[in-house]
């Protein structure tokens with residue numbers, strides 16, 4: 051697992067891709083699961099790849115160094131040590147016939163697998179995570195996505211401890227042995243790469259439902275969890291059935307096996323995994339109950355269940371040729387799940403949330419040392435590329451195709467893609483080609499989105515000539531250098547736009563439409579609109595039609611005008627954001643110069659206007675009334691001034707709260723309802739607005755609102771209201787009340803692991819002084835478990851990403867703390883260690899003093915001994 055910094059891990063290049071030397075006809079696996087070990091026997095039928103010109107290429111199998119090889123035989127003949135070579139992560143066998151069965155027995159220790167890749171134990175149950183390269187921790191195999199085979203899996207284990215034995219496909223046989231052990235055999239008829247293999251063995255219970263597909267196939271649906279969580283599975287089941295129906299209606303895709311299973315596990319590095327017929331989920335992405343789960347949690351479950359289900363076509367039936375193509379499945383599937391969520395809930399609000407994530411975290415990634423193209427050209431450790439760029443920016447690329455082609459052609463393109471490539475492992479070029487073929491468009495320039503990293507900037511200006519009634523938009527695009535890419539070619543940027551007249555109405559454009567998609571394809575380009583009777587206000591990048599930073603020199607009045615009138619809901623919100631950003635940025639400068647802070651009335655007036663606009667959906671109002679986050683303000687800064695951003699944002703919140711106190715109070719009161727909890731969109735919207743109002747009221751620091759929050763906490767019948775009140779009190783100046791409520795909350799929920807995670811996160815985010823000491827104390831609390839990624843994320847990651855004043859303390863203690871955590875995790879769980887590094891990788895963005903402190907900690911990690919490939923890659927790129 052470990053690799054010292056001196057013997058540098060090798061870089062893998064897309065340009066070096068070679069087809070596999072051998073193809074696999076079938077893979078039969080037998081797992082003997084025990085407490086101290088698992089024995090894995092694989093029997094694999096190989097044939098030489100007819101594609102491969104070189105008939106002498108050896109069979110190269112991947113195998114992690116932790117694999118203990120017990121036996122290797124070819125067509126029944128045992129191989130001796132001179133018949134093969136084990137070299138690093140590979141096992142090489144030469145001089146092979148064109149067709150043969152390789153049998154291999156390995157011994158592994160799932161109970162000691164803390165990396166949570168391959169076969170491991172989560173809370174007493176066996177489970178797997180094989181994407182991207184976990185299968186090589188189970189047996190020797192060509193662990194690459196373009197090697198696809200049908201799998202048969204037999205699982206043997208003690209019946210009492212592991213009554214449930216699952217794998218991919220259909221249960222075809224089972225039996226008992228005399229020694230209290232039992233076995234189940236599963237067959238998956240669909241050829242798949244090893245990364246989609248899954249196994250689960252445990253003491254699980256399940257809920258069951260059924261779904262009949264459009265063509266009449268009856269599918270059994272089962273969701274498994276530990277008995278204590280059985281009451282938290284209904285929402286996932288409902289989401290699953292909705293996903294199945296949505297994929298039939300919107301993409302014409304039906305499910306293809308007789309059973310679909312989901313298993314909830316507590317120890318999981320990521321959100322969830324789309325293993326064929328047997329999805330494995332982090333409990334945080336599948337369990338939901340009104341008493342224990344907040345509204346955003348319900349929405350997350352719906353989105354992730356949809357995402358993993360949609361992978362059955364976009365990922366499993368058609369998969370990736372190699373890991374450079376990861377966005378082929380992830381970008382497309384994120385786009386699909388986003389559209390599903392948009393159809394199930396408020397479309398505009400979903401878009402606002404996704405764009406917010408993109409603009410804060412993805413844009414930051416794209417301008418940092420780990421910036422990479424959506425289809426990277428090289429990597430050291432593929433786990434490091436499960437990123438916002440591959441997922442979210444990848445989804446934006448698919449969305450742009452949808453915008454350029456329109457709904458109908460896009461669907462034809464996706465139909466062609468699935469038909470042409472069903473059962474194949476393909477590339478992002480193949481995906482775009484299907485879109486090119488149905489539309490007759492040349493996509494050469496468009497494909498630069500996959501190969502060029504960095505966020506393009508688009509500077510726009512408008513010019514109106516009253517005499518000729520002509521309006522012209524001048525656009526100029528540019529993209530800053532990113533690692534290994536100094537200059538960029540111009541992108542094809544679809545700019546959806548409209549023009550508003552003096553009353554705020556859309557002007558009908560020459561096409562007959564009120565929204566048009568302009569295609570910016572060169573560095574500079576102008577777009578002319580004829581017959582425009584008055585100087586318009588342009589509404590640009592409607593629906594955020596491209597992942598770019600677009601600027602237009604709006605003045606405050608124009609932004610307020612767009613906020614009120616734009617027919618595009620996303621742009622109404624965005625106008626409010628731009629107004630708030632410009633006001634906050636000016637105050638940040640004032641703060642830095644020591645000038646007194648005075649809030650511009652424009653923002654107060656704009657807020658008042660929005661609060662009184664009854665035409666707006668409540669969820670929208672809550673979004674518009676939320677100030678840009680510290681993370682977004684940081685991303686927009688050339689040099690991040692942590693203290694200025696924090697103080698100014700706090701000042702603006704407080705000033706708004708005091709200026710609009712009575713409005714916020716009536717907003718709060720009018721959105722308190724006596725109805726019992728329901729997670730429907732309207733109720734979610736009402737609660738989000740109510741709790742937003744409460745947060746402003748609390749910002750006034752007046753004790754009567756503390757009483758209001760305490761009442762809400764005491765009376766809430768759902769976690770959304772209870773947690774909102776708790777977090778407001780916990781983060782308030784009322785320290786004694788904070789301690790009381792936190793204690794009460796813990797006493798009530800200490801046996802609900804996911805609720806305890808929220809309790810940890812609320813405390814980790816508390817910006818009050820001595821934040822690090824509180825976090826360090828929690829590390830030793832019985833609620834914490836340093837081997838569980840969800841706990842690490844709730845406490846350590848939240849502290850470093852959300853508690854800016856404490857993490858960035860100028861005494862360097864926050865940075866030192868994070869480095870210490872990473873040094874331990876590097877050995878224990880490299881994937882998590884590498885992710886935790888993110889805040890430190892941005893060191894160049896801060897002041898001199900912070901830069902040197904952060905850099906010193908990065909160097910200390912580098913000198914701490916053997917580095918995993920995961921940590922090595924991020925560290926070396928950050929220090930380059």
Ligand code: ARG
Nearest residue numbers: 181182320322323324433436
């Ligand atoms: N394919 C999974 C998804 O649905 C993510 C798996 C990531 N696993 C990993 N080890 N990086 O997005």
Ligand code: ZN
Nearest residue numbers: 357361380383
């Ligand atoms: Zn995915």
